[in-house]
Amino acid sequence: MSDVENAHVEIMTPDDMVDDAVKKRLGIGFWIAVGWLGVLVATVAFAPFLPFGDPDKLAAGPPRTGPSLDNWFGTDALGRDVFARTVYGARVSLVVGFIAIAFGMVVGGTLGMVAGYFRGRVDQVISFMFFTLLSFPGLILALLITSTFDRTLRTVSLTLGVLAVAPVGRLARAATLVFAEREFVQAARVIGAKHFRIMTRELLPVVLIPMAALALLGMGVAIVAEGGLAFLQLSVEDISWGVIINDGRGIRDLQENPHVALMPIGVMFLTILALNFAGDRVREYFDVRETAF
Amino acid sequence: MAQVSAANTQLLVRDLTVRFPTTRGTVQAVNGVTFDLAKGASLGIVGESGSGKSVTAKTLMNLLPRTAEVSGDVIFEGEDVRRLALQGREHFWGVKMTMVFQDPMTSLNPVKKCGEQIAETLRYHLKRDKKTALAEAEDLLAQVGIPEPGKRVNQYPHELSGGLRQRVVIAMALACEPSLLIADEPTTAVDVTVQKHLLDLLDKLREDRGMSMILITHDLGVARGRCDEIAVMYAGRLVERSAPETLFSDSRHPYTDALLRSIPRIEQPSHTRLEPIPGRPPELINPPEQCAYAPRCRFAQADCLESIPDISGVAGMHEFACFHPANTDRGREALASNLASGRTATGLEISSAGASS
Amino acid sequence: MAGSGHAPLREDLEVLLTVRDLEVEFPVGKGAVVHAVSGISFDVAEGETLGIVGESGCGKSTVAKSIIRLNDIKGGTVDYQGNDLAQLEGEDLRSLRPDLQMIFQDPISSLNPRRKIRQVISEGLAVWGDEKGSWSQSRIEELMLSVGIDPKFGDRRPHQFSGGQCQRIGIARALALDPKVLICDEPVSALDVSVQAQVLNLLEDMKKRYGLTLLFISHDLSVVKNVSDRIIVMYLGKACEIGNANELYENPRHPYTRALLAAIPEPAPTVDVSEGDISGELPSPINPPVGCRFNTRCSHATDVCFTDEPEMQRVGDSDHYLACHHPVAVSINGQQAV
Numbered sequence: 001m002s003d004v005e006n007a008h009v010e011i012m013t014p015d016d017m018v019d020d021a022v023k024k025r026l027g028i029g030f031w032i033a034v035g036w037l038g039v040l041v042a043t044v045a046f047a048p049f050l051p052f053g054d055p056d057k058l059a060a061g062p063p064r065t066g067p068s069l070d071n072w073f074g075t076d077a078l079g080r081d082v083f084a085r086t087v088y089g090a091r092v093s094l095v096v097g098f099i100a101i102a103f104g105m106v107v108g109g110t111l112g113m114v115a116g117y118f119r120g121r122v123d124q125v126i127s128f129m130f131f132t133l134l135s136f137p138g139l140i141l142a143l144l145i146t147s148t149f150d151r152t153l154r155t156v157s158l159t160l161g162v163l164a165v166a167p168v169g170r171l172a173r174a175a176t177l178v179f180a181e182r183e184f185v186q187a188a189r190v191i192g193a194k195h196f197r198i199m200t201r202e203l204l205p206v207v208l209i210p211m212a213a214l215a216l217l218g219m220g221v222a223i224v225a226e227g228g229l230a231f232l233q234l235s236v237e238d239i240s241w242g243v244i245i246n247d248g249r250g251i252r253d254l255q256e257n258p259h260v261a262l263m264p265i266g267v268m269f270l271t272i273l274a275l276n277f278a279g280d281r282v283r284e285y286f287d288v289r290e291t292a293f
Numbered sequence: 294m295a296q297v298s299a300a301n302t303q304l305l306v307r308d309l310t311v312r313f314p315t316t317r318g319t320v321q322a323v324n325g326v327t328f329d330l331a332k333g334a335s336l337g338i339v340g341e342s343g344s345g346k347s348v349t350a351k352t353l354m355n356l357l358p359r360t361a362e363v364s365g366d367v368i369f370e371g372e373d374v375r376r377l378a379l380q381g382r383e384h385f386w387g388v389k390m391t392m393v394f395q396d397p398m399t400s401l402n403p404v405k406k407c408g409e410q411i412a413e414t415l416r417y418h419l420k421r422d423k424k425t426a427l428a429e430a431e432d433l434l435a436q437v438g439i440p441e442p443g444k445r446v447n448q449y450p451h452e453l454s455g456g457l458r459q460r461v462v463i464a465m466a467l468a469c470e471p472s473l474l475i476a477d478e479p480t481t482a483v484d485v486t487v488q489k490h491l492l493d494l495l496d497k498l499r500e501d502r503g504m505s506m507i508l509i510t511h512d513l514g515v516a517r518g519r520c521d522e523i524a525v526m527y528a529g530r531l532v533e534r535s536a537p538e539t540l541f542s543d544s545r546h547p548y549t550d551a552l553l554r555s556i557p558r559i560e561q562p563s564h565t566r567l568e569p570i571p572g573r574p575p576e577l578i579n580p581p582e583q584c585a586y587a588p589r590c591r592f593a594q595a596d597c598l599e600s601i602p603d604i605s606g607v608a609g610m611h612e613f614a615c616f617h618p619a620n621t622d623r624g625r626e627a628l629a630s631n632l633a634s635g636r637t638a639t640g641l642e643i644s645s646a647g648a649s650s
Numbered sequence: 651m652a653g654s655g656h657a658p659l660r661e662d663l664e665v666l667l668t669v670r671d672l673e674v675e676f677p678v679g680k681g682a683v684v685h686a687v688s689g690i691s692f693d694v695a696e697g698e699t700l701g702i703v704g705e706s707g708c709g710k711s712t713v714a715k716s717i718i719r720l721n722d723i724k725g726g727t728v729d730y731q732g733n734d735l736a737q738l739e740g741e742d743l744r745s746l747r748p749d750l751q752m753i754f755q756d757p758i759s760s761l762n763p764r765r766k767i768r769q770v771i772s773e774g775l776a777v778w779g780d781e782k783g784s785w786s787q788s789r790i791e792e793l794m795l796s797v798g799i800d801p802k803f804g805d806r807r808p809h810q811f812s813g814g815q816c817q818r819i820g821i822a823r824a825l826a827l828d829p830k831v832l833i834c835d836e837p838v839s840a841l842d843v844s845v846q847a848q849v850l851n852l853l854e855d856m857k858k859r860y861g862l863t864l865l866f867i868s869h870d871l872s873v874v875k876n877v878s879d880r881i882i883v884m885y886l887g888k889a890c891e892i893g894n895a896n897e898l899y900e901n902p903r904h905p906y907t908r909a910l911l912a913a914i915p916e917p918a919p920t921v922d923v924s925e926g927d928i929s930g931e932l933p934s935p936i937n938p939p940v941g942c943r944f945n946t947r948c949s950h951a952t953d954v955c956f957t958d959e960p961e962m963q964r965v966g967d968s969d970h971y972l973a974c975h976h977p978v979a980v981s982i983n984g985q986q987a988v
Contacts, residue, residue, distance in 0.1 A: 341842040341843055341844055342842055454931055454932065456931070457931070484705035484706055484869065485705065485869070485871070485910060485913040485914060485915075486705065486909055486910065486913045486928050487705075488913065488915070489912070489913040489915075492915070511842070511843055512843070512915065513843075513916075514914070514915035514916035515915040517915065517916055518915060518916070519915075551844070552843060552844060555843070555844060555846070555847035556843060556846075556847070556872070557847070557850065557872040557873050557875070557876035558872055558916075559871060559872045559875060559899065559911070559914060559916075561875075561876065562896050563875050563876060563877070563878055563879065563895040563896055564854070564876070564877070564879075565876060566851065566854075567847035567850055567851055567876065568847065569844075569845075569846075569847035569848040569850075569851055570844040570845075570847070570848075571848075573812055573814060573842075573844075573845060574842070574844070
């Protein structure tokens, strides 16, 4: 019988097999998507320093002409350069998308995690809030706010942000409910970690991943929603993708100069596609296999 | 153990090898597994996770994914099942050869009544009409010892306890009067008292119907009382095969030997120091050309690292795959020299402290 | 099987933890409750290992989780060094947490997949400060070495380790706080057979090295016997038999204990398990049987078993307590004697 002090405790090494299997790749598609978003953001950020011209300059070219070397995306009915307008419009669209989702993540994520972690009465109250928000027609809420208050970038962004609270919050709640049952959360309680520490150190890192994936998707939705508002002329009083598309929606434009609407629509489509794709890959990449064999 | 002659052979497995290609290389899940099963006999295949026992069973049942590369022969009642014609296939698995899984819910449809599910098997394979099939289903539930079978046929799986569900699955497997039943860890998810009842039931059914059985388990104790023969698997290979009593009293393969020593036994006084097996099961991707157990083996010598020992011995009596078998002079010699130097040929440090028992 | 009464509680020992009349219920909707634990009393002496054995649904894990307050307790007391853990709330409860640590059943689920194992192990020290910073690396490395994990892999995440290794990491995490009581809830049942002995031996070593008191919960009778000094057999939220591990397995008196021992696939030749037949299904814990809870499955049951709940009573003068109206006679050398 071996003595405790002399007991030979075997020192082990991790499982190399599992180690290698985890070296997953984001894949070329992800990098193309990120590349597109990167180019877009860079272009938008440095637009004033780039030779794109003034988006509001009338008669930058002959009105209603198709894409050419001078006007890459052609010109609209007033002869404005559609490319310059698309670039400047992206500023509003992206900022609105980003702020809306950031607001949704912070507010919805916090509420959702609190609901999923504490459950009981707290959960009932917060879940009821989410249900109310979800069952209230989003467009009408947005119409109400933008027509009652102002149509600044901030108001529009926060309006869309409020609409993002419930979907993000419900996801955060569901993920928290699942993970809060896990033994590692119980272990943290047994150790004596306080609720705030458990939520930030144990739950946030695991809940953040599905939330991040949803955020990328949600940004796309917010951009489209802003376009919808612009279509109703209830969005920011500035150029956004929605505004440009709205400019090109007249029957005559659609028949004779479809590029006025189609070009920004194409850019918007690619952007949302890139966001969705990147979100999906991020989720998959971080979806850590939890079973070692 | 009766010698297997052609006439009463139920199943002949020859050199069965299964490979799974992965991005990191080929997983050698099963390596040259060979065994016979006489009609009406029961074979226990014992091993840990990753030993290849379940893959072997799935290969027999043709349940492997398409990516699996299988070679070797599986001869069932004189017929090569791996080359069955499409027509023969349809009513082979699930009829002549059936399987019971660890988790009964994997075999049961949660939204169908138990009776209907059994009846469906009968209607599909044996072309019974609906009424006869339902009556037979009730009869089968009675045969597997389910109380109030008339009531149970109309219940959904979630309304039954784990033990009863597994009985329903067994009833379903028996519906078409199979001649071979493969039970893959049938009692791992249930409690000991339920386990006993289920194993008793399988024993009884096997005797009543003259059915053969392959019982796959990680628990040597379960296989002991229920099988005519036990095959121990490690890292995709059969390492030892014999009658249960021989295996327990006179094991040859160091893995079997170590496994038997490492398991706490009910008759030992409390706080008896256990003798654990060092390390953990090996990788199955690109394993070195050596005995797979050598890195954990107290008997390992230089020759264990040079080639893979073949399984040999008297077929049907006691076979093992080891150059320095435990409980033999050769093995004792190897162990003594390893103890003297404090380490085995693979560099595993050993001391006599753990050896005494 | 009832198992109420305080007979098994001891006074002459250095008792560290005393559980009295513990009751735990879980609501299952529509006003129904699961009676998970219905009045169980036992104590654990310092340095002792108490095993709790029983089948699924007997409430053994609930007892463990109630003691460290992962469940709400409906009734009874859990006395730990003069504090009633059942009544403590908030900061009072939290301040006692380091003393009672737990090892969980699923080694992989019990580690946060997104954290490095060094962070996992040092979490307790991070929560409790431990003279800020002094714990840092040397203490963590010492812990990792003592459970057999090479400290140079501290920056890896749990999924890069095998199940047995994850369980070692879980043990290191629990030991970091220098606990007095370690509650092990089925710590080896998720592990491969060849790895179980490693972890069981490690627990025994750690118990000696750190002077721990162990509460060991398992459905595996052999495993429980191997680690325990004293064992409680539970059935449907009640204790049926309590006693010294060796004594209990040699002379099981309760029909249910006998049934459990008889059901082991490899029954021990030395244990008399006759009259250990058991039939039928586990009754619902929502409507447990009146009287002795084992009455629906017991071959010895008489009228009294359906009306009166048996009290825990001492068997002879040994450390052996039993709650049964008709205990099975002890057989001595094959002779039946009472």
